[in-house]
Structures are given as C-alpha cells and as structure tokens.
Amino acid sequence: MTTPLLQTGVLALTMTMLTGLSLPAERTTDLPVESPEESVNKQYCAIDNSAFQPGEELTYKMYYNWKFVWVSAGEVTFKVDETPNGQYHISAIGSTYRSYDSFFKVRDKYHSWLDKETLLPSVSLRDVEEGPYRLYDKVTFDRNEQVAKSLRGKSKDVAKTKEYQVEQCIHDILSIIYFTRNLDFGQMKEGEAFPIKIFIDKKTWPLQVVYKGKEEKKRVRGQGKFDTMIFSPEVIAGNVFNEGAEVNVWVSDDKNRIPLQVESPLTVGTVKAVLKDYKGLKHELTSAY
Numbered sequence: 001m002t003t004p005l006l007q008t009g010v011l012a013l014t015m016t017m018l019t020g021l022s023l024p025a026e027r028t029t030d031l032p033v034e035s036p037e038e039s040v041n042k043q044y045c046a047i048d049n050s051a052f053q054p055g056e057e058l059t060y061k062m063y064y065n066w067k068f069v070w071v072s073a074g075e076v077t078f079k080v081d082e083t084p085n086g087q088y089h090i091s092a093i094g095s096t097y098r099s100y101d102s103f104f105k106v107r108d109k110y111h112s113w114l115d116k117e118t119l120l121p122s123v124s125l126r127d128v129e130e131g132p133y134r135l136y137d138k139v140t141f142d143r144n145e146q147v148a149k150s151l152r153g154k155s156k157d158v159a160k161t162k163e164y165q166v167e168q169c170i171h172d173i174l175s176i177i178y179f180t181r182n183l184d185f186g187q188m189k190e191g192e193a194f195p196i197k198i199f200i201d202k203k204t205w206p207l208q209v210v211y212k213g214k215e216e217k218k219r220v221r222g223q224g225k226f227d228t229m230i231f232s233p234e235v236i237a238g239n240v241f242n243e244g245a246e247v248n249v250w251v252s253d254d255k256n257r258i259p260l261q262v263e264s265p266l267t268v269g270t271v272k273a274v275l276k277d278y279k280g281l282k283h284e285l286t287s288a289y
Contacts, residue, residue, distance in 0.1 A: 045169035046118035051181040051257050054082040055280035058258060065270040073100045075276065076108075078177075087122065088114040090174045106130050112174035119179045124172035124199075127156075139199065143168050148199050164202060171198045181257040185211060185229060209233045217289060218250055220260045221274050225289040227253040228260060255283040 057080075062073040076094030083089050092110040096103075107129040112121045121141055128135040136159050138151040148166045153159030171179060176198050183194070190213035197206050212230040219225050228250040247264040251257050258281070262273040278285075 046120070047179060047182045049116070049119060049178075049182055051255065051282065052080055052178060053280065053282040054080050054088070056080040056282065057277075057279050058275065059277040060259075060262075060273045061276040063272045063274065065272070070272075071100070072097060074106060076273075080178075080280075083113065086116060088116060088119075088178070090114060090178060092174060104131050110174055112172050114175050114178065119175060119182065120169065121172045121175040124174070126173075137201075139172065141166070141170070141199075150202065152202070162202075164199070166199050166204060167197065169197075170204060171196065173198055173200050177259075180209075181251075207233060212248070214253060215250065218260070220250070223260070223275055223288070226250075226260055227287040227289075229253050229257075252285060252287040254285060254287040256281050256285060258285075 057077060059075060059077040061075050064071050064073045074094060074096035076092055079091045079093075081089040081091070090112045092108075094106060094108045094110075096106045109125075109127040111123075111125040113123045114121055120143070121139075123141070124137075124139040126135060126137045128137075134154045136151075136153055136156045138156075138159070140149045140151075141147075142149065146166055146168050148164045148170070149161060150164065151159045151161050176196055180196065188194075188211045190211065193208045193210045195206065195208055197204055199205070210232045212232050215228045215230055217225040218228045229252075231249045231251065232246050233249070247262065249259055250261045251259055258275070258278065259273075260275050264271055
C-alpha cells in the first residue's frame, strides 16, 4: 500500500520527488515520543539558514515519457516569503497544463510556515485536487507537547481534527527541502546516506537519502550546464516503482543548492522535473557554465 501522494498523478509525484524523498510505506511508524532534551540535542533538529532568502522563486516543468515520447504535463512553483511575525512562508503551487487535464487534472497547493531559528514547521497545509482525489489537511505542530494536530478531510468544511504524537524535530514535506539545502555535504562520502523523518498523511515516515557524488557540467534542458551533486532517496517497489528503481535528484553544487533536475522510472514510463525558471536566489549561481 502506498500513500495517496504516490497513488496519483505525474505532477503530485514530481512534487514529492522535488522534496528529495519518496515515502516508503512499509517503514512508516508511530515512533515513541522522546524527551525534549533527547530530541533537541539530535543532529538535524535545528540549522542555520545560509542557502535561501525571502523572494526566492523556483519553477519546474514536469515531463512524462511513455513509449519514447516526452509529454509536458505541468508546472510547480516554489516560493519563499516572510511573514509579519518573522517566520518563513514556503509555498508550492502546482497544476497540470490544460492539454494534460483530460488525462489527469491536478491543482495542488502546499504551504508551510517555518521557524527561522530551526527551519522546523509550525503549520503545514495541503489543499489537494488530483483527478477525483480531494484532500484538505492543515497540521499544527506543538513542539513542547510533541503533538501534531491535523485538521483533515475532503474539504475544509468537513475536515475533523485529530492529534498524533510526533518527535520534537519532525519536518513536513516542504520544510525538509529547505532544511536539507542547508546541510553540509562537504564531508560526505559517495554512497553515504543520511536519515530524515517527516510527518504526513497521519504518520511519521523515516527516510534514507543516499549521496551519490558529483557530476560536472550536467546539462539541464533550457538552462545550460551545471556542476551538480546527486542524491537518491529510497523508493519501495509496487504500483508506482519497479524493483530496483532509483529517483535521482541533481542539485546545484554551490551555496544555493537548488534542485535542478529530478528523474525516476515508474512502472509505466518515466517522470522528470526540470528547472524552468528561477529568481531571488540568495547567492550567485556559481555552478552554472
């Protein structure tokens, strides 16, 4: 069994891959709650932001390959803003093109509000329309009580609240992108993995992401060549991925560490996300040729 996020369309799957992860269903767990002291002292609980700033905007174009034909499926745009109370507001708004809507219509809105000191989310919101599937899920994180309060349903009007125990340092599907962009990969060896945990779809999901090394002068369609780092999140074989399938994420090898291209074979065809446009980067894109 996979989560609804992986059961649906090309755009929704690509938005998942753009976070640098896929959700391995058989490893989900409602983890025992740790004491605040144990959790706070763990690696990855807080990090200084040196990779992005308010005003950053990244747009990706999604492609689906079936029988050697690449089809443009849609776009997703990630934005960083700053709230009046001093939080980061991260949004990811995605939709399929009208020409693709008849095959599988997607209109997804993801939002996350992050603490500037830790880059941990205080509130996470998903408003999802993927084919016939609908979901409204607003999660409020209480770090002191180690509880996630989920207001969840097919729409906001019928959503009901339920509480879940979580670790104090848990992330959501958007915050994990911006958190991992700030990790120091300089000391990592090729083939080394690092663990990340997120809360989504009523569960905590453990994840291993493998660092696969660097690729110089990687050609990115419409953008030119870049020096890159490559990461591969684990996936689970099933109705989405074949046995041994790999998701590969190419990230700019500079201080911005933005995802440039994501690609994965599916059980039918291949899905790819490619950076289409960017603005408001914190640093010069020195990885570009």
